[in-house]
Amino acid sequence: MAGPLSSTAKQPAPAPGGGVPQAALRPAGSAMSGARRLGGLLALLARRALLLAVLLAAVFAAVELLPGDAATATSERGESAADLAQRRELLGLDRPVLARFTDWMTALPAGDLGTSARGEPVADLLSRPFPNTLLLGGLALLVTLALSLALGCWAALKPGGRTDRAVSATATGILALPEFVVAVALVLVFALWTDWLPAVTLTDAEGAPASWRMLILPVIALAIPQIGWNTRIVRAALADEAKAPHVESAVVDGLPRHRVFIHHLLPGAMPTIAAGIATSTGMLLGGAVVVETIFNYPGIGSVLAGAVTDRDSPVIAGVVAVTGAVITGVLLLADFVRAWASGGRT
Numbered sequence: 080m081a082g083p084l085s086s087t088a089k090q091p092a093p094a095p096g097g098g099v100p101q102a103a104l105r106p107a108g109s110a111m112s113g114a115r116r117l118g119g120l121l122a123l124l125a126r127r128a129l130l131l132a133v134l135l136a137a138v139f140a141a142v143e144l145l146p147g148d149a150a151t152a153t154s155e156r157g158e159s160a161a162d163l164a165q166r167r168e169l170l171g172l173d174r175p176v177l178a179r180f181t182d183w184m185t186a187l188p189a190g191d192l193g194t195s196a197r198g199e200p201v202a203d204l205l206s207r208p209f210p211n212t213l214l215l216g217g218l219a220l221l222v223t224l225a226l227s228l229a230l231g232c233w234a235a236l237k238p239g240g241r242t243d244r245a246v247s248a249t250a251t252g253i254l255a256l257p258e259f260v261v262a263v264a265l266v267l268v269f270a271l272w273t274d275w276l277p278a279v280t281l282t283d284a285e286g287a288p289a290s291w292r293m294l295i296l297p298v299i300a301l302a303i304p305q306i307g308w309n310t311r312i313v314r315a316a317l318a319d320e321a322k323a324p325h326v327e328s329a330v331v332d333g334l335p336r337h338r339v340f341i342h343h344l345l346p347g348a349m350p351t352i353a354a355g356i357a358t359s360t361g362m363l364l365g366g367a368v369v370v371e372t373i374f375n376y377p378g379i380g381s382v383l384a385g386a387v388t389d390r391d392s393p394v395i396a397g398v399v400a401v402t403g404a405v406i407t408g409v410l411l412l413a414d415f416v417r418a419w420a421s422g423g424r425t
Contacts (some may be wrong), residue, residue, distance in 0.1 A: 083405075090238075100236050100302070108320035122424055123411075123414060124407070124411060127407050127410065127411075128407070129266070131399075131400070131403045131404075131407065132184065133153075134395050134399060134403065135180070135183075135184065135400060135403075136180055137398060138392065138395050138396045138399055139176055139179065139180040139183075139392050139396060140176065142390055142391075142395060143176045143391055143392075147390055148167065148172050148390050149170055149172060149196035149389055149390045149391050149392070150163050150166040150167040150170055150172055150196070151163060151390075152196070152389045152390045152391075153196045153197055153389050153391075154166065161406050167243060168422075171198060177323075179392070179424045183392075183393060183396060188401065190202065190394075191249070192205070192393060192397035192400065192401075193391060193393030193396075193397065194388050195386075195389075195391050195393060195394050196390070196391040196394075197389070197391075201393050201394050201397040202343075202397070204382060204394060204397075205379065205382065205397055205398065205401060207285075207286045207377075208286070208377055208378050208379050208381070208382050209378070209379050209401060210287075210313045211288070211376065211377050211378045212364070212367050212371070212378035212379045212380070213405070214294075215294065215297055215298060215301065215367055215370075215371070215376065215378060216301070216304060216360070216364050216367050218294060218298045219297075219298045219301035219302040219305070219363050219367075220302075220305075220356070220359065220360060220363055222298060222299075222302040222306070223302045223305040223306050223309055223356070223359055223363075224304070224309070224356055226306045226310075227305075227306050227308075227309035227312070227313050228313055228352070230246050230306070230310045230313070231246075231309070231310045231311075231312070231313025231314045231316075231317060232313065232317065232340070232345070233246065234246035234247060234310075234314050235313075235314055235317040235318065235321075235344075236336075238318065238321075239423045243314075245360050246314070247309065247310075247311065249307070250306070250307040250308075250310040250311050250314075251307065251311065252307070253303055253304060253306065253307035254304055254305075254307030254308040254311065255304075255307075256303065256304050256307075257304070257369075258300055258301060258304060258366040258369050258370050259369050259370070261299075261300045261303050261304065262296070262300035262369070262370050262373045262374065263299070263373065264294065265296045265299060265300055266278045266373070266374075267402045269296060270296070275291075276292055276296050277292060277296075278374070279293075279374060279375040280294075280297070280374050280375050280376045280377060281293065282377050286377055287377070288376070288377070293374075293376075296374060297371070297374045297376055298304060300370050300373075300374075301363050301366050301367060301370050302363075303351070304362075304366070305359040305362060305363060308355070308359065308362075309352075309355050309356060309359060312351060312352060312355035313348070313352055313355070315351075316345060316348035316352055316355075317344060317345070317348050319348070319351075320344050320345075320347040320348040321344060323347055325343060325347075326339065326343045326344055326347070327345045329342075349416060350417035351418060353412075353413040353416040353417060354413050354417065356413065356415035357409050357410045358410075360405070360406050360409040360410070364402050364405065364406065367379075367380060368380040368383055368384075372384065382394065382398065383395065383398050386398070401406040
């Protein structure tokens with residue numbers, strides 16, 4: 080009997096009574112389905128933008144609850160109470176926090192992130208370190224994607240076998256490790272004991288890492304926990320997809336294992352894998368703050384730490400805004416991958 084992928088499969092019969100075949104109606108239905116998916120993605124983007132706005136409001140409120148304010152934190156020794164009062168007025172700290180947040184949000188669509196407590200435009204303050212953080216997080220994301228796909232697919236080739244159990248157990252163990260624990264261990268082994276790699280990051284005249292070797296340990300420290308997390312996701316997604324009827328039909332038809340895996344199993348698991356990788360983006364950028372501090376990496380970690388010390392709401396909100404925009408973009412890309420994959424299977 081011919082299988083689902085056989086070339087001898089019968090063509091669809093004409094509709095009874097000479098009507099239009101259902102296949103002729105598919106383009107219109109596909110267009111309507113595509114429009115619905117696009118509308119859903121736009122609605123999802125709007126919800127995420129609203130959540131980001133709520134998070135930014137929480138940043139202003141949280142900084143307001145900290146002891147002291149930006150005027151006191153950035154004051155110099157010997158300043159009088161009158162000087163502090165004048166600085167508060169200059170920084171707008173005499174106004175309600177809601178009014179300051181509203182002004183900041185109003186200027187945000189134009190790319191204006193406000194001015195720091197030390198008088199420097201926040202956009203200029205972030206223009207140099209943020210690309211370094213994106214480089215670190217992007218490299219860690221690529222390493223995470225490559226190794227988690229390789230390990231998850233390797234484990235899925237022989238379900239329940241020794242390799243599958245070993246990979247799953249190892250992935251479970253490393254996903255529980257915080258980035259700072261991994262970073263400290265890497266420094267001890269590869270910098271202090273063996274002296275193979277530098278423990279701190281030196282910068283060149285442009286503020287970037289002076290050598291590619293200084294990126295290795297921070298990238299590995301960020302990637303290891305996410306490799307464990309995404310390896311489990313890849314393995315689980317492949318296991319679920321292996322039960323799908325079209326995969327079972329391909330196996331029954333006697334297709335080679337590699338063809339079944341590449342053309343039938345992996346594409347169906349990609350939406351789940353893409354969602355896991357997109358989720359890791361936020362974890363990587365969040366963990367970068369800690370890792371950058373340990374390795375003295377010239378990213379936004381030091382800027383954020385200084386802003387918290389200075390009680391500098393615009394700088395903290397600026398870091399959250401640009402980081403949130405990157406994460407939202409990656410999540411939106413994952414949504415497109417899921418929509419494309421689901422559309423291709425209908």
